[in-house]
Amino acid sequence: MAHRVGRASQRGRTTRAGLVATVFRQHTALLVAGVALGLAGVAASLTQPVAIGRLIEAAGRGESLGAPITWLVSLFCAGALLTSLQAYVIGRAGENIVFDVRRLLTERLLRADLTAFGKRPQGDIFTRTVTDTSLVKIALSQSLTQLITSGVTVLGGVVLMFCIDAGLMVITLGCLGAASVVSLLLARKLRKVALENRDDIGAFGTAVQRVLSALPTVKASRAESREADRIGALAGNARRSGIRGTAYGALLTPSMNVGTQGALAVVVGVGMAWVARGEMTMAALTTFIMYLFQLVSPLVMFFMAVGQFVQGRAAIQKVDELADMPQEGGGTADAGRAAPMVLAAHGRAAVEFRDVRFGYERGDQGERSPVLHGVSFHVPARGLTAVVGPSGAGKTTLFQLIERFYPASGGSILVGGRNIEALPLDALRGLVGYVQQDSAALRGTVRENLTYASPDAGEDDIRQAVEMAGLAKVVAKLPQGLDTELGDQGSGLSGGQRQRLCIARTLLQKPAVMLLDEATSHLDSDSERDFRDVLQRVSRHCAVIAIAHRISTVIDAEQIVVLEDGRVRATGRHQDLMTRDALYRRLAGSQLHADSGGRAPARVPDRNHPRDSETTLSLSLAFGGLPPATLNEQTIRLRPIRSEEQW
Numbered sequence: 001m002a003h004r005v006g007r008a009s010q011r012g013r014t015t016r017a018g019l020v021a022t023v024f025r026q027h028t029a030l031l032v033a034g035v036a037l038g039l040a041g042v043a044a045s046l047t048q049p050v051a052i053g054r055l056i057e058a059a060g061r062g063e064s065l066g067a068p069i070t071w072l073v074s075l076f077c078a079g080a081l082l083t084s085l086q087a088y089v090i091g092r093a094g095e096n097i098v099f100d101v102r103r104l105l106t107e108r109l110l111r112a113d114l115t116a117f118g119k120r121p122q123g124d125i126f127t128r129t130v131t132d133t134s135l136v137k138i139a140l141s142q143s144l145t146q147l148i149t150s151g152v153t154v155l156g157g158v159v160l161m162f163c164i165d166a167g168l169m170v171i172t173l174g175c176l177g178a179a180s181v182v183s184l185l186l187a188r189k190l191r192k193v194a195l196e197n198r199d200d201i202g203a204f205g206t207a208v209q210r211v212l213s214a215l216p217t218v219k220a221s222r223a224e225s226r227e228a229d230r231i232g233a234l235a236g237n238a239r240r241s242g243i244r245g246t247a248y249g250a251l252l253t254p255s256m257n258v259g260t261q262g263a264l265a266v267v268v269g270v271g272m273a274w275v276a277r278g279e280m281t282m283a284a285l286t287t288f289i290m291y292l293f294q295l296v297s298p299l300v301m302f303f304m305a306v307g308q309f310v311q312g313r314a315a316i317q318k319v320d321e322l323a324d325m326p327q328e329g330g331g332t333a334d335a336g337r338a339a340p341m342v343l344a345a346h347g348r349a350a351v352e353f354r355d356v357r358f359g360y361e362r363g364d365q366g367e368r369s370p371v372l373h374g375v376s377f378h379v380p381a382r383g384l385t386a387v388v389g390p391s392g393a394g395k396t397t398l399f400q401l402i403e404r405f406y407p408a409s410g411g412s413i414l415v416g417g418r419n420i421e422a423l424p425l426d427a428l429r430g431l432v433g434y435v436q437q438d439s440a441a442l443r444g445t446v447r448e449n450l451t452y453a454s455p456d457a458g459e460d461d462i463r464q465a466v467e468m469a470g471l472a473k474v475v476a477k478l479p480q481g482l483d484t485e486l487g488d489q490g491s492g493l494s495g496g497q498r499q500r501l502c503i504a505r506t507l508l509q510k511p512a513v514m515l516l517d518e519a520t521s522h523l524d525s526d527s528e529r530d531f532r533d534v535l536q537r538v539s540r541h542c543a544v545i546a547i548a549h550r551i552s553t554v555i556d557a558e559q560i561v562v563l564e565d566g567r568v569r570a571t572g573r574h575q576d577l578m579t580r581d582a583l584y585r586r587l588a589g590s591q592l593h594a595d596s597g598g599r600a601p602a603r604v605p606d607r608n609h610p611r612d613s614e615t616t617l618s619l620s621l622a623f624g625g626l627p628p629a630t631l632n633e634q635t636i637r638l639r640p641i642r643s644e645e646q647w
């Protein structure tokens with residue numbers, strides 16, 4: 001049953017009714033079965049006072065008590081069996097509901113549009129996904145069925161009591177009616193407070209998630225006390241609204257108790273007077289009082305269920321809001337994993353930007369601050385293309401658009417000659433491998449991390465990718481090799497090792513286009529030289545686009561795109577750009593000074609010479625330790641880097 005939810009509801013927007021209502025409808029059969037069992041139990045309970053009345057009458061007449069006692073015991077057993085069966089069936093339906101809600105919600109979160117996702121605090125998303133879904137389960141299974149079965153019990157009891165004595169019933173209803181009005185008013189208050197409490201818990205969860213994800217920064221900034229105070233204040237808000245909710249909830253049950261106890265006192269007094277005057281039999285009064293006693297518990301349960309249900313409705317609202325988040329690809333995310341695609345025609349550009357414009361959405365009003373202003377360039381199907389430019393020029397944004405994390409506001413991006421808007425997302429992301437600026441490793445084994453984008457990869461492919469990314473020695477030293485467990489965000493490996501892990505993961509994907517965002521920034525000199533060899537090899541098979549601040553990566557590139565303020569100002573090879581583009585010269589010059597346009601051969605510095613040792617130091621700083629001899633055909637005069645210049 002839990003799997004019956006239609007594919008349609010899993011993909012685009014759920015329905016106008018919301019995700020929870022859609023899921024609820026899928027489980028009505030089991031819920032109805034649970035309610036039916038509950039009602040049968042109610043019937044057994046409602047018959048018990050009649051059976052007791054018969055027992056009293058039989059005893060009064062001196063008849064055999066065997067049959068009435070058997071009848072009564074059978075009713076007790078049937079009531080108990082039906083109640084426990086109902087609890088199991090309703091509990092099962094509740095688990096099925098929460099399973100489907102969580103499954104569909106997670107799917108929608110994973111396919112959410114990044115702009116919409118970025119606007120929501122992650123702690124709030126977590127609270128809604130974990131805590132609120134539990135409240136949804138309680139509201140839609142236990143509370144709802146309790147409302148129905150208790151409601152029917154109360155109704156049935158009222159009808160039967162009317163049949164026994166209408167006058168006494170009118171008195172009873174008067175007392176219960178007043179208590180019910182008070183309880184309903186309290187339930188309305190409770191719903192309002194419950195919504196506030198959900199918001200407060202969400203804010204608390206957000207604050208906790210914020211500090212836990214940056215705990216080393218918190219410690220290094222000595223912000224533990226400040227954060228503890230801030231989070232403590234938010235926990236205090238949740239406590240206050242929780243206590244207010246508890247207070248309303250605590251008033252709900254006694255208000256009903258007072259009503260029923262008042263009714264009981266009046267009924268006993270009036271009833272006994274009528275029995276004394278011979279206007280009512282003792283058996284009828286006993287049966288009536290039995291029903292009144294039986295009414296107390298369902299009435300209290302009914303109003304408790306009302307309280308739980310209104311709290312659950314607040315949670316349902318929160319879950320539905322989250323599930324309503326816009327989905328990638330306008331709500332038509334691609335089904336399953338698309339078959340791997342290959343770039344169409346040979347010789348066609350692997351990636352082409354045609355007058356692409358883009359701005360990130362800021363705030364809730366949809367206003368955008370422009371980042372790319374008509375970017376055009378193309379990337380050949382083979383070879384290394386480097387993208388360079390000052391910080392904030394829009395380099396990473398180019399990659400985000402190729403991956404279709406965000407849609408371009410104007411112009412078009414083509415991969416293999418096809419507009420990416422027309423490609424299924426899964427296929428596009430299968431073609432394009434992306435090593436992000438902040439290397440993304442996950443909790444799990446090294447092997448799981450490696451095969452994350454290609455779950456079916458074989459041992460040989462894994463070994464090859466590990467070798468190519470320069471990770472083989474690292475893996476060999478790990479206690480369990482590829483099966484060594486890593487912590488959150490890949491802790492257990494150094495920054496550079498994590499980055500190589502991500503490079504290996506992307507290599508394993510065998511992409512047609514590989515995007516490397518400052519991918520070599522963490523690599524040491526030896527590994528970077530190895531990796532440049534890897535790049536050379538890989539770029540013979542696919543298009544590699546690398547964002548790099550290191551000239552060592554750029555020098556060998558077949559093409560360099562110079563980006564400034566979201567515009568392409570030049571494209572060409574290193575030597576060409578050194579002569580004709582001032583910005584490129586300046587960017588390169590911040591690391592090195594080319595004496596003769598980068599044409600004369602490099603002089604290898606002598607470490608023993610005081611001036612050269614200074615030069616060697618700054619060279620290795622600027623080039624991340626790459627030995628000068630590896631810079632082909634460069635005559636480089638380096639300026640010593642002084643610490644005061646770094647400030």
Ligand SMILES: Nc1ncnc2c1ncn2[C@@H]1O[C@H](COP(=O)(O)OP(=O)(O)OP(=O)(O)O)[C@@H](O)[C@H]1O
Nearest residue numbers: 118360361371389390391392393394395396397398
């Ligand atoms: N998610 C985002 N929401 C809003 N603005 C963003 C977002 N990401 C980037 N920006 C803005 O877009 C501009 C370009 O950012 P981008 O990351 O593409 O620059 P970059 O050239 O890669 O910079 P760097 O070299 O420092 O990594 C910056 O001004 C940045 O503030």
